[in-house]
Amino acid sequence: VQNLFGELGINDRLQWKEHSMIFAMPSKPGEFSRFDFPDVLPAPLNGIWAILRNNEMLTWPEKIKFAIGLLPAMVGGQAYVEAQDGLSVEEWMRKQGVPDRVTDEVFIAMSKALNFINPDELSMQCILIALNRFLQEKHGSKMAFLDGNPPERLCMPIVEHIRSLGGEVRLNSRIRKIELEDDGTVKNFLLTDGTTIEGDAYVFATPVDILKLLLPDSWKEIPYFKRLEKLVGVPVINVHIW
Ligand SMILES: Cc1cc2nc3c(=O)[nH]c(=O)nc-3n(C[C@H](O)[C@H](O)[C@H](O)COP(=O)(O)OP(=O)(O)OC[C@H]3O[C@@H](n4cnc5c(N)ncnc54)[C@H](O)[C@@H]3O)c2cc1C
Incomplete structure (x- = not known):
């Protein structure tokens, strides 16, 4: 998507947010918990730092069990990621000995954000692709908002680009x-x-x-x-x- 913005010359329409993941906490309505990715650290250290610094959502034993569960994904690379397609997020977490509370606190939100479905339906492959990106690219989980409505601010430049090359949009x-x-x-x-x-x-x-x-x-x-x-x-x- 960023290549598309670059090709259209509209990178300035992206409003980059601070590099944080902010979760609403179901157990404390109205309160939010943050994972702040420090800009000075490269990936994956910025993500690890963000996880280690957050003590509201996950306890230390939960973080350690989650990290151990993730080890095969870190060392197994793409082949491992693809092989997890037959398992839902919930099944994978249980197989890896990750406590259900980690699934409830973190992966309900992440599954819905990625695919609008719950961890018992979503393929673990989707989560691992996203996590790998976060671990490998310093800004992999950074968000930007478009500076206006998509039809005007994104679709019209695409239409104009196609027309400028002799194409037609119907x-x-x-x-x-x-x-x-x-x-x-x-x-x-x-x-x-x-x-x-x-x-x-x-x-x-x-x-x-x-x-x-x-x-x-x-x-x-x-x-x-x-x-x-x-x-x-x-x-x-x-x-x-x-
Ligand atoms: C609520 C929501 C929020 C999202 N937020 C983000 C986000 O923040 N960032 C992000 O990167 N992605 C986001 N996505 C995902 C992103 O919008 C989709 O992945 C992307 O739009 C898919 O593009 P597409 O061209 O494959 O399909 P679509 O955008 O679905 O386009 C398919 C097109 O086919 C047309 N069509 C249907 N039937 C016919 C027919 N018979 N003949 C001709 N044309 C037909 C439709 O009118 C439509 O224009 C979000 C999706 C949703 C639903």
């Missing part, structure tokens, strides 16, 4: 069907208004549930597309206030 153009040639390649996209779109190449970037609905029958047995069966969207409603 809104309200819903695809009804992917029409195929006899050899199974795409012939065109049929829109709900009855018109068709033809191209040299086709990119279909709707949410996964819509792709599954519109996937041509003859593609459903192709191994690449068969893997879609296990993917389901998470229903989320968002409200933008500005």
Whole structure:
């Protein structure tokens, strides 16, 4: 995403926040607990420092058990991370001997922030990818807010960039069907208004549930597309206030 901002020349629209993770504490309504990442330390020392300094959310025995549980992820690298996809966050924590309180205090919030679902549903792979990033990159968990509403401040520069290169952006153009040639390649996209779109190449970037609905029958047995069966969207409603 940052590469996109750089390419569009709109990096100045990102309002960077101080490098902290701030958790609301369910047991103390209205109170917040902070993990402050000091700027002077490189990764992963800044994260370790942030965790060691926070004594409100996790006790020392919990921190130690969590750190021991995480060791295989630190030494096992990407192969280990990918192999954890079959386990939910909750299952993984229990397998690694991490107390349930760590899951409740830290990973309910983290699971919801990453995927809007709970630790008993989310794949541990997602958490490990995020944690690895935090451990490897000094600013991996730093947040920025956009300086206004996304349609104006982000989408319009994308549209202008596409137009400046001779492209066209059409809104309200819903695809009804992917029409195929006899050899199974795409012939065109049929829109709900009855018109068709033809191209040299086709990119279909709707949410996964819509792709599954519109996937041509003859593609459903192709191994690449068969893997879609296990993917389901998470229903989320968002409200933008500005
Ligand atoms: C509440 C919320 C907060 C989030 N916050 C953040 C955040 O802070 N930072 C961050 O990095 N990410 C955030 N995300 C995640 C991020 O928004 C998504 O990962 C990203 O928008 C996905 O982009 P996409 O292009 O794959 O899909 P989408 O943005 O979902 O785009 C899919 C498009 O397909 C279109 N479409 C659907 N059906 C058809 C059809 N039949 N024909 C043609 N077009 C169709 C839709 O209208 C839509 O425009 C958040 C997500 C949510 C829901």
